[in-house]
Amino acid sequence: MKSAFDLSLIPAIDKRYQQLIKRTQQLPPRGSRPLTVSGRVAGWITARATQVLSEVPGVEISAEAVHITNTAAPCLSLNKVLENVARVLNEGGCVRGWRNELLDVMGEGQRLGVIERAAL
Template sequence: MNRIPALYAALLQSIQEVPPEFSLPLTIAGKLAGFITPQALKAIAHLPAVRITQTAVHIADPGTPRFELDPLLADISVILRDAGLLKTWRDELLTVYAEGEDLAKMERAAMRPLGLLTHAVHLNAWTPDLQLYIAKRAMTKATDPGMWDTLAGGLANGSEDLEHALLRETLEEAGLQENVLTCRTPLRTLLRMHRRLPEGYQVEDILVSDCILPPHATPCNMDGEVSEIRIVSQQQAVQMIADRQITLEAALVILEGMLSRTSETLLARFRAQPQNQGEPHDKQ
């Protein structure tokens, strides 16, 4: 367990990469929003709403209202798809943020070629003896198939706030209702990752809520995106991270939880809840 700080530091360093070569800063309606790849720029350069300078690419004039931005970004998504630049069309809208403002909605698959900010929420779930729940991603997943992940997690879509996103993912991926999550922390932002991907640039805030599940809780996947749910010791989780069996995002979430000792603080709260009085809590 002494290797956790060094392992965490190495992973932190690996997620801070500069934008892909020849990418340019991207503004939408006059606000800095992302970094567009050369391939994406070539595909949309002909659009009247796109203006290109030596130092940046600008989509839509400053102050363009949402009712104009939404269809414009929908058209851009289709153009990128038809150009073969999107990984997997999801038919799911995400919020487009620029300088902290919610500007519009856009197809999820188009976020990376434009280097737009996304938000990923994770439930880091513990047993009362401070072992970890982890979930194996189905082989049909477009990203990291067959790797282990936190019990529940995913991107917040454009129709929900972050708290609702976490509860939705927890229900879909672990079959757990909100009333089981009585001992958990509020969502907190761990970090913002910047990674070069084949399809573009990942700019993503990673948020986590740690939770101790009661002994009667039985996580069970509901959406077919998880092939197995397992309980592992903290030592096993660290070894799996070192062996790269756990996704990068999940590894950061899990290691940070161990370093911050959040679960130990939660355990005191869990034991104090009347419904948990008398439960065995032998710490591993």
């Protein structure tokens, strides 16, 4: 019985896999801190973005991490806080190519809200 998979492709597939795996295991930029959204780990934030967001309602900066939540600004929904975060990052020069496209914010496998795609 002939295999449906061409075994001669294995070296090329393995080489490409090795290239891609390096990209998925990149460390965050130097000076970055963990980012939480509504108490859930959602990624990393650069030192520059942390500085730009220092006065944004709903953003709390500690020595260990940056936290985005609407508990400090209960009159704002989490999505409104995220909208403000994206806007301030854009105004602060931390965003390239604003798209007017919302992307889900995921934390620990849970959908937490939405934010402008370019702000990620």
